[in-house]
Amino acid sequence: MPTLTIGGGQVLTPEMAVETADVLVDTEAGEILAVEEPGELDGDEYLDASGGLVIPGLVNAHTHVAMTLFRGHADDKALDAWLQEDIWPVEAELTAEDVRAGTRLGIAEMIRTGTTAFADMYFFMEEVADVVAESGLRAMLGSGCITVGKDEGEAHEDFERGLAFAREYDGYGDGRVQTMFNPHSLTTVGESFYEEYIPIAREEGIPVHVHANETTNEVEPIVEDHDKRPLAYADDLGVLGEDSFIAHGVHVDDREQALLADTGTAVIHCPASNMKLASGMAPVQSLLDAGVTVGLGTDGAASNNDLDMFDEMRDAAMVGKLATMDASAVPAEAVVEIATQGSADALGFESGRIEAGANADLAVVDLEAEHLTPAHDLVSHLTYAVKGSDVCHTVCDGQVLMEDRELQTMDLDAVTQAASDHAEALIERADA
Numbered sequence: 260m261p262t263l264t265i266g267g268g269q270v271l272t273p274e275m276a277v278e279t280a281d282v283l284v285d286t287e288a289g290e291i292l293a294v295e296e297p298g299e300l301d302g303d304e305y306l307d308a309s310g311g312l313v314i315p316g317l318v319n320a321h322t323h324v325a326m327t328l329f330r331g332h333a334d335d336k337a338l339d340a341w342l343q344e345d346i347w348p349v350e351a352e353l354t355a356e357d358v359r360a361g362t363r364l365g366i367a368e369m370i371r372t373g374t375t376a377f378a379d380m381y382f383f384m385e386e387v388a389d390v391v392a393e394s395g396l397r398a399m400l401g402s403g404c405i406t407v408g409k410d411e412g413e414a415h416e417d418f419e420r421g422l423a424f425a426r427e428y429d430g431y432g433d434g435r436v437q438t439m440f441n442p443h444s445l446t447t448v449g450e451s452f453y454e455e456y457i458p459i460a461r462e463e464g465i466p467v468h469v470h471a472n473e474t475t476n477e478v479e480p481i482v483e484d485h486d487k488r489p490l491a492y493a494d495d496l497g498v499l500g501e502d503s504f505i506a507h508g509v510h511v512d513d514r515e516q517a518l519l520a521d522t523g524t525a526v527i528h529c530p531a532s533n534m535k536l537a538s539g540m541a542p543v544q545s546l547l548d549a550g551v552t553v554g555l556g557t558d559g560a561a562s563n564n565d566l567d568m569f570d571e572m573r574d575a576a577m578v579g580k581l582a583t584m585d586a587s588a589v590p591a592e593a594v595v596e597i598a599t600q601g602s603a604d605a606l607g608f609e610s611g612r613i614e615a616g617a618n619a620d621l622a623v624v625d626l627e628a629e630h631l632t633p634a635h636d637l638v639s640h641l642t643y644a645v646k647g648s649d650v651c652h653t654v655c656d657g658q659v660l661m662e663d664r665e666l667q668t669m670d671l672d673a674v675t676q677a678a679s680d681h682a683e684a685l686i687e688r689a690d691a
């Protein structure tokens with residue numbers, strides 16, 4: 260079996276301790292074989308982690324990767340106006356080639372900032388799957404389904420496309436692609452479509468991921484029309500469950516939090532997007548206290564405006580405190596856990612932990628920087644001080660995707676040039 264040692268550095272353990280250790284990886288199976296004291300492990304290849312901290316690859320559990328094309332195109336608006344006035348008109352002009360170019364840009368950014376897995380709900384998902392396959396990253400992918408603004412036939416086509424993609428692409432890219440079913444949200448998809456399609460997804464064991472309880476504008480119509488809170492409505496439709504995860508979960512009351520915990524539904528916290536669109540502050544500490552699995556996501560680059568999970572971690576800690584007016588809420592350790600183990604658990608990936616048997620998905624953070632000095636507490640640094648640009652190596656499924664900040668599977672200059680060209684032409688076409 261071909262092996263790789265990531266050696267000479269410190270390692271973050273699943274218990275959030277930092278040890279001086281080496282990591283041995285089976286590069287064919289893509290699995291961590293052992294974590295041992297320095298010098299004990301002898302792989303065929305060696306990746307130098309000296310002066311660095313080996314961490315589990317970060318898991319961006321909710322994004323729309325190709326929205327990198329809209330970075331800076333639509334700022335300073337709330338969700339509904341942002342989507343309806345700026346984003347959806349441009350998305351209507353998207354081509355498969357645009358999505359390929361935007362996805363390449365987003366994946367390059369994620370690899371360069373230590374993310375090794377992500378969940379993506381978007382359009383032209385075959386393109387996204389191909390880019391995941393060629394880049395070496397791991398992903399949970401689904402084709403987004405919406406019924407508002409569509410006639411019955413078009414809406415059915417959308418849902419059939421969503422199911423067909425999930426069936427066909429599960430296991431794609433040497434098993435690094437897994438698939439999910441993605442009704443867009445509880446208000447943009449009609450009830451009859453949930454009634455028709457959720458049982459099919461459930462029967463076929465396809466995970467379900469939706470935007471839910473993101474803004475008060477979403478909560479109010481559901482309460483008015485159905486006389487129940489959105490997550491009670493979602494539960495009655497079969498949307499909640501062990502392999503379901505909702506994005507945002509900002510406006511969730513105590514009963515809904517209990518429902519999430521009881522059904523085993525995970526929440527993906529997207530603090531930057533929630534702040535930028537002024538959607539609100541998710542009750543993250545309360546969700547954690549209630550026993551809900553919480554993961555972390557950037558959302559798309561148009562509402563963030565980057566895909567750097569280190570930024571997201573810092574935002575999660577900061578807004579967690581502000582939301583509760585309690586500086587002890589959402590502490591550094593909890594943030595690192597949700598960005599790694601929490602997100603991986605939400606997606607059902609055996610990643611997010613550096614231990615034997617886990618996926619060999621990891622990143623090495625270079626600690627030799629002025630903004631990381633002194634090194635009193637490296638878990639604190641991961642949340643509050645590390646920047647994505649401090650990541651020197653990224654490994655996914657046992658393959659080195661970035662070494663000394665050089666991408667190994669992508670041509671960064673070509674990727675940025677193509678994305679820039681596609682973005683410009685797209686905005687022009689959309690006359691936006």
Ligand SMILES: CSC[C@H]1O[C@@H](n2cnc3c(O)ncnc32)[C@H](O)[C@@H]1O
Nearest residue numbers: 323346380381382403404443470559
């Ligand atoms: C049907 S594909 C996904 C769809 O979602 C849109 N989107 C991006 N960010 C958000 C958000 O924060 N809430 C709801 N919807 C969002 C994206 O533009 C696509 O249209």
Ligand SMILES: [Zn+2]
Nearest residue numbers: 470506558559
């Ligand atoms: Zn989203």
